[in-house]
Amino acid sequence: MELILDHVSHSYGDVTVLDDISLSVGSREIVCIVGPSGCGKSTLLRILGGLEKPDGGAALIAGDPPSDSLNPLTYVFQDFALLPWRTVEGNVSLVLEDHGIDRARKREIIADVLARTKLTEFAHAWPRQLSGGMKQRVAIARALSVNPAAMLMDEPLSALDSQTRDLLMDDLVDLWGQVGFSACYITHNLAEAVRLGHRIVMLSRRPGRIREIVEIDIPLAERANHPEETAAIQRRLWEAMRDEARAADRELSNVA
Numbered sequence: 007m008e009l010i011l012d013h014v015s016h017s018y019g020d021v022t023v024l025d026d027i028s029l030s031v032g033s034r035e036i037v038c039i040v041g042p043s044g045c046g047k048s049t050l051l052r053i054l055g056g057l058e059k060p061d062g063g064a065a066l067i068a069g070d071p072p073s074d075s076l077n078p079l080t081y082v083f084q085d086f087a088l089l090p091w092r093t094v095e096g097n098v099s100l101v102l103e104d105h106g107i108d109r110a111r112k113r114e115i116i117a118d119v120l121a122r123t124k125l126t127e128f129a130h131a132w133p134r135q136l137s138g139g140m141k142q143r144v145a146i147a148r149a150l151s152v153n154p155a156a157m158l159m160d161e162p163l164s165a166l167d168s169q170t171r172d173l174l175m176d177d178l179v180d181l182w183g184q185v186g187f188s189a190c191y192i193t194h195n196l197a198e199a200v201r202l203g204h205r206i207v208m209l210s211r212r213p214g215r216i217r218e219i220v221e222i223d224i225p226l227a228e229r230a231n232h233p234e235e236t237a238a239i240q241r242r243l244w245e246a247m248r249d250e251a252r253a254a255d256r257e258l259s260n261v262a
């Protein structure tokens with residue numbers, strides 16, 4: 007299954023947020039979207055997920071989701087969005103309800119995703135007992151449990167400290183090696199994009215237009231062993247983005 011944005015434009019009132027965006031997220035592909043504050047990254051993700059209808063162009067899905075997919079698209083948010091009154095297991099089980107799955111199969115799916123996200127021993131813990139990194143693992147386990155064709159990830163690691171973020175990036179790389187998920191992954195953090203993205207789509211400041219698409223052909227699992235190449239890509243992205251990021255920052259502070 008492929009997610010496609012075809013010449014998408016969008017405005018809120020008089021403010022044009024996205025201008026003529028065309029991109030695709032293929033099967034087993036992680037596409038990272040980077041760009042200055044307010045350039046429309048979250049809007050793009052909502053349009054891709056069908057939560058918002060674009061003013062111009064179209065969000066399309068080509069091909070079929072995996073046959074056992076319960077939900078073709080799932081979101082992972084920065085703030086984890088866990089229910090505090092449900093345990094880890096209960097939070098995952100929530101998204102499996104109303105799909106007509108029998109209890110044994112549900113238990114099997116939950117055990118599988120908790121194992122993949124290294125949460126087995128925390129199955130009965132409450133969200134308040136977990137660190138930020140663990141909470142985000144639960145959110146990722148929950149997203150994976152429906153076997154989505156693609157995950158829509160809106161700055162999933164940005165609420166975490168840098169060490170936890172590094173650990174979770176390693177976990178996401180491992181997970182991708184195991185289940186080969188597809189994702190559209192929004193981030194402010196270029197190091198994250200260079201570590202996790204098969205392709206990086208760089209947007210201009212608002213109205214967001216595609217400035218550049220960078221394809222990284224170093225396999226995800228090997229990137230940690232190529233610090234010089236990845237640092238060079240990150241530097242180049244930052245050089246291309248710096249002036250726009252500064253201008254966007256000034257623009258936003260003027261508004262405030």
Ligand SMILES: Nc1ncnc2c1ncn2[C@@H]1O[C@H](COP(=O)(O)OP(=O)(O)OP(=O)(O)O)[C@@H](O)[C@H]1O
Nearest residue numbers: 018023041042043044045046047048049050194212
């Ligand atoms: N529902 C809405 N109604 C009106 N304006 C909106 C709405 N959603 C977003 N905007 C505006 O659209 C612009 C783009 O917002 P969006 O959140 O998509 O950008 P972003 O690149 O994700 O921002 P950031 O990097 O700061 O998270 C911003 O100026 C924002 O204030």
